[in-house]
Amino acid sequence: MANVKLHRLRQLQRFTLCAADGEIGKVEEVYFDDSNWSVRYLVVNTGGWLMGRRVLISPVAVGELDEQAHTLYIELSQEQIENSPPLGADQPVSRQYEQEYLRYYGWPPYWQSDPFSAAQPSFDPHRPLPPFYDTWREGKRDNHLRSSDQVSGYRLDAEDGEFGHVADFVIDDQYWKVRYLEIDTRNWWPGKHVLLNPAWIERVHWLEKSVTVDLCKEDILTAPAYDPKAVISRDYEIKLLEHYARRKYWE
Template sequence: MLNKAQTLKGYKLHGLDGEIGTVNEFYFDDHYWAIRYLVADTGNWLTGRKVLISPYALIAVNKEEQYITIDLTQRQIEDSPSLDSDKPVSRQFEEDYYEYYGWPLYWGGPFMWGSYPTYPYIERDREKWREPTQGENAWDPHLRSTYDVSGHHIQAEDGDIGHVEDFVIDDETWAIRYLIINTQNWWPGKKVLISPQWIESIDWYDSTVFINLSCEAIKQSPEYTEESQLTRDYETGLHRHYDRQGYWVDESAAKKHSL
């Protein structure tokens, strides 16, 4: 199911032995544009600590009752490697974090979730983690905050079209499927969706995202509104407008190839 990041913000987190807090924001990598951590607001429980929850622990999203089920206990989270709230996520922290929980490193192979060819889905079978894998070409992730990237300028091939307002997240794969772009600086009121696959480059220092689409093509694209239903028909029409193949086609082929 597709959910906006701002919609998930504030959702309660239900652990194995009680509520552990609420969703605050997300960290994603700029290679696969996949969510790597949910940042939890634990209130007064773990004051001064930034608590990160990997999608490996996210079991299900309940949209009706606005909570996410977490496969962790409060004690597990409390004893996990500590990340100070004023520090970025370092590689050392991530290695300690994944070793503590016994999860495979997501950057340890060529796929979105590491070496296990269930791309792009998360392999949750611990027995399969022990199986030998091939082509383990590790990559270097750079983590970004959805909070920090919101507001970044969007530069089309022939001009500025607006800024990043939100993100659309797939809660099965935890991939960011779209950036929601507010174009009010270019033409009033319209919002559009842009896939990370259409991004040409990003200037993180200048807070600018460059996409290889023209302003006119974006202007004529299907509008996104708060009432829009992110159905497969809507997505198909969006990709057809830009003459791009849907991500679900590539992922379906990859999944069949891995079987």
């Protein structure tokens, strides 16, 4: 994982996406799998090209990410994207739609054969759900997709009280996994932002729009400071994980 780089979602939203034969738009948000925090789709606003139509792009199709040119290259043609199954306006992405979408591109379902399984195991529908997966009040869902827009702003609770809200998502550009949630603590400690790994989450309360982590406020208060404008280096990650006495995800 030596070549993996971490990017804030807000940074990726400033990139232009280019197909093999031209620009296709910009990222609006991402859909991630709430069972393991893997990014399953980029939601792209096509702007003037397709009259603002929103399309899904799987990370499977992502090629080079050029930080200097602020460009994300997609290994598909404009025609392929234009003819892809239309995404319903303001409608959740259903498993039925996913099957149609993946069949169109000829990609295997990620819930059966995860394209990034070298980094983490694929979702197994027969495996017990993680403790933070809160479905009992919501009724049955046919997939595990959540929108980054939906989760942005969720309240964060430590073991001893509230300490901030979700401000952004930090995503790696090789395995397309949410490695950290960026937390804004301005309502508790003005000016400080912190990073928390989703593995430290005890529970997500989807209806209450809150996240509970297995940390106390003092742990967070004394953690290495995070500057959203700075590049997240491996040295910084090591200091962060050692502070919380957590294992390194790349080992």
